Amino acid sequence: MAVGDYPFPHMHPVQGVKLTAVSAGIKKVGRRDVVLFELAEGSSVAGVFTKNAFCAAPVTLCKDHLSKAPIRYLLINSGNANACTGEQGLLDAKATCAAIAELTGVTPEQVLPFSTGVIGEPLPVQKITAVIPEALEKVNIDGWDDAGAGIMTTDTRPKGFSQQFEYQGKTITVNGISKGAGMIKPNMATMLGYIATDAKIAQPLLQALAHEAADKSFNRITIDGDTSTNDSCILIATGQIDLPEVTEPKGELYAKLREVIFAAHIHLAKSIVSDGEGATKFVTVAVSGGATRDECLDVAYAVAHSPLIKTALFASDPNWGRIVAAIGYAGVADLDATKVRVHLNDTLIVEHGGRAKSYTEEQGQAVMKQAEIAININLGRGDVAETVWTTDLSYEYVRINADYRS
Amino acid sequence: MAVGDYPFPHMHPVQGVKLTAVSAGIKKVGRRDVVLFELAEGSSVAGVFTKNAFCAAPVTLCKDHLSKAPIRYLLINSGNANACTGEQGLLDAKATCAAIAELTGVTPEQVLPFSTGVIGEPLPVQKITAVIPEALEKVNIDGWDDAGAGIMTTDTRPKGFSQQFEYQGKTITVNGISKGAGMIKPNMATMLGYIATDAKIAQPLLQALAHEAADKSFNRITIDGDTSTNDSCILIATGQIDLPEVTEPKGELYAKLREVIFAAHIHLAKSIVSDGEGATKFVTVAVSGGATRDECLDVAYAVAHSPLIKTALFASDPNWGRIVAAIGYAGVADLDATKVRVHLNDTLIVEHGGRAKSYTEEQGQAVMKQAEIAININLGRGDVAETVWTTDLSYEYVRINADYRS
Incomplete structure (x- = not known):
């Protein structure tokens, strides 16, 4: 059941973002449950995460990796949250990052892991690492539809946002996908959100934008008052459009980017509410x-x-x-x-x-x-x-x- | 639906408390919806009330009356909460108190009014005052069963507690009835509780006991997290048993009274939870x-x-x-x-x-x-x-x- 009119839009490519979804057999056979993002070198990445004291292993690792190395890959599995899995959970999440590192030549710290699904079950690491070569091969700039579907759990429909605007003769794109249908509440919830633009934004400014935008969107939605262990929202700026880097919160380009990035967050957050478990209003x-x-x-x-x-x-x-x-x-x-x-x-x-x-x-x-x-x-x-x-x-x-x- | 074993007990009389329930036609025809308590002269009465900023007119009046005059009557109607009824609600609640005062010779301030039921509808004052003569005629020391049923709204069963103990050759009784099934949460809820003993307890001590007991019972139950506008819990000590007045929180009699009064509160609170709307656990x-x-x-x-x-x-x-x-x-x-x-x-x-x-x-x-x-x-x-x-x-x-x- 879902309410309101939030169709999955036509997704323009974002220069510098390739992505795909493959089936690892974590969810029902045949459903896509592993999503991979490949980001162009030089991308800025910012994150906002759950405040739950029992935050899941991948959340712990994401925070650590974001502070260390430029991020090149995002690996998301649905069907298993790798939450409340103790020390083994951390080792498991690290193993998936290492598998990508080994195949691509980046360091494990350049990979951000995300998991969503059942809490407290061991992560099926083998199933995930087994499909990484396939995912690396399949990533492409038109993979947004597949990725939007691949991150779903109890969602009844994928959630997406895509908008372009012109600036000094260049076309800038802001895309986003999200998942979440229950356990949604301020300070995030079992929600994942990925918003990407091909503009160039300095990391500190991007992080400030990520916090500000999440606070007015994903932190303002509630379905059942429960906050999950895994909530994560990632904001990416690949910098692939040939325009000067935005480094300060001022100027026309910053204002326009902020406007569209906020719109993306709010649209994705409202899409989650509109797909709230059992929602009729x-x-x-x-x-x-x-x-x-x-x-x-x-x-x-x-x-x-x-x-x-x-x-x-x-x-x-x-x-x-x-x-x-x-x-x-x-x-x-x-x-x-x-x-x-x-x-x-x-x-x-x-x-x-x-x-x-x-x-x-x-x-x-x-x-x-x-x-x-x-x-x-x-x-x-x-x-x-x-x-x-x-x-x-x-x-x-x-x-x-x-x-x-x- | 209700869960657990909370049968309505055999209710011993409490010396100095007469009560009854009559039908005023506020709820469905034939259902008893007006309860009257008549307390012996010299009774101490203490109250604990909702903290809801939109507290109902009768709650406002109860607090006022408790601070003014020795209480002799408690008038409770179910089916209408007289809440969010503005100035008219206060006038209506006062009118019911005045009706009792006129027939009995007490002052209106010696009557405590209580209402529970639908919020925001005008109190049917005429229906209530019309049955007061009948209620005054019928009050009797064995009316606890009728009163327990008369205060019900969405409850599926009446809730009661009755226990006696001996002290220096005298039998002391502690009785209680309560109602409530939903909108139950800390700081009370659409719950009403009336606990009475025939021991003699000084009012300030009784008030302290009422707060302490409510805090560990009615303020520790929650069904849906909602707190109502009308919650009230009243503790009565009629002093009709020929024993010295308990004035300080010490001594054997105080300890025993406290124990049984707490047990009454906790039992009545748990009875409400066990009858929680739709409860199966x-x-x-x-x-x-x-x-x-x-x-x-x-x-x-x-x-x-x-x-x-x-x-x-x-x-x-x-x-x-x-x-x-x-x-x-x-x-x-x-x-x-x-x-x-x-x-x-x-x-x-x-x-x-x-x-x-x-x-x-x-x-x-x-x-x-x-x-x-x-x-x-x-x-x-x-x-x-x-x-x-x-x-x-x-x-x-x-x-x-x-x-x-x-």
Whole structure:
């Protein structure tokens, strides 16, 4: 089940990025489960990773490798998360990097490993290394579709973004793919995201952009409130287009790159929500009028995580009382309930501490029947605003997650 | 649906407490929905209430009345929460108190009002006041069964506790009833609890006991993480047994009263969890080895609120990876994942940052098949321990909450 209109787009090539997906037999036979990126020499690579204390072995290794050597390969397997696998997990992830190094002449530190899937099972290293020669042979600049499909787990559809713009007569491309459908929450989740441009951006600036963009996109989506051990988002700038390197956060090219890179992150993040496990609604929770960013996010997440609100959304029931209750328990100090205003899309539903006089149940139901719903909350105490995106909670969510391993 | 063995007990009378339940037609015709407690003169009454910023009108009034006059009546209606009803809600709640005052000669401030049910609908004051004469006529010392049933909303069964003990040749009784099945979370929820003893306890001490007991019981249960606007827990000491008043937290009688009053709170709280909406499992999350109380609770609630863990529990799937992931994202600073140990009941499942070597899937499944499951987590960094109780997340939970108003 999925909601909203997020088709996989036509993917333009990104100069300096070759990629492919092959089948190693980790997932069901015949499904592609190993993806390889080959990056041109001179590429800058930045990463943002899960904050989970039980972060998976590949995450530990990615952070280490990013600090050491220029990255040339990204190796991603789906079907097995190599998480909570202790010391052996680290050795296993290293072995896959070493296998690429051996065949290509780069060092193992020039390879970033990623895994997504079941937690706590040993990584099937042999299966992965066995298909690396095939993957190295197959990588090509038109491999984005295959890669988008190859990183999926419980996703019902691949997620992609591709946009080009002109600058001083040169065409610059920004592409991205992502995966994730459950266990999605701030500070990332079982989500993987890969965004690449062929512009040239200095690594420190690229890292700053990666953090900033993830914070407004992948860190603002939530399906079930759970954060995974494996979340990783990688931003690549190959520098293959003949333009000066962007080294500082200013100027026209920087502004345009930032705009499109942000758009890529937000589109990929929203694509994940739209494919949320069992989702029948795409829900935007926009909190404004807050005194601080934290209190806006506290309220937004209280609403976005409430199973009572999520089941009401599933039922298309404009149960505004549950929304109000969630705002009330979000923990905002000295919240004046009489100043809070809540709109469902453009329909005012709550003001003066209760149901708005103008509101009718019919209005609420008209909004709730739609597949995309905005819950707009004004706290009436400041100028700060924050937005998060989430889904409803359906029978299907329970079915998917009760059956995942069986 | 309900889980575990929490039958409604034989309720001994509490000297000085008369009560009954009558039908006012707020819920379905014929169902009892108004409960009245009449307390003997000289009773001490203490209360603990929701922290929700949108607290309901009756909660506001309860707090006010408790600070003003000795309480003689408790008036509870189910079917309508009188929450988010603004100024009119307060006037309505006051009107019900006034109606009792007029018929009995007490002041309106000597009446505590409580409401539970749908949020945001005007309180049907006329229906309630119309049945007050009948209720006043019917109150009797054996009305606990009726009252237990009368305060139910989505509960599938009434919840009660009754225990007696001897002290210096006198029999002291501690009784309690509670309601609540969803929207249950720390800092209370749509839960109401009434605990009464015929011992004599000074009000300040009674208030301290009420806070302490609620904190270890009703504030440690969670079904869906939502906190309601109406939660209230009342502790009554009628003083009708001819024994000296307990005024200080010491001595044999105090210790025994505290023990039984705590037992009443914990039993009633666990009864609520066992009747959690759609519950098929009763789950104890016990966190030990913490450095602080807060971090133990953060971990316990991260686990208890995780929809991924709750759906795995529903599926009887020992998906320990999800438990580990939740511990990891609970936000404990500098958590050393390699020191964390997790048991399912007595079965060690996680140590050294991964699955325990001794663990087999069969062991985990054997535990998961049971109706009562303990997730025991040792953080390996201190001596503090905290326990919370919760349920699984089933299709039935979604059905109940998607259909509640329709």
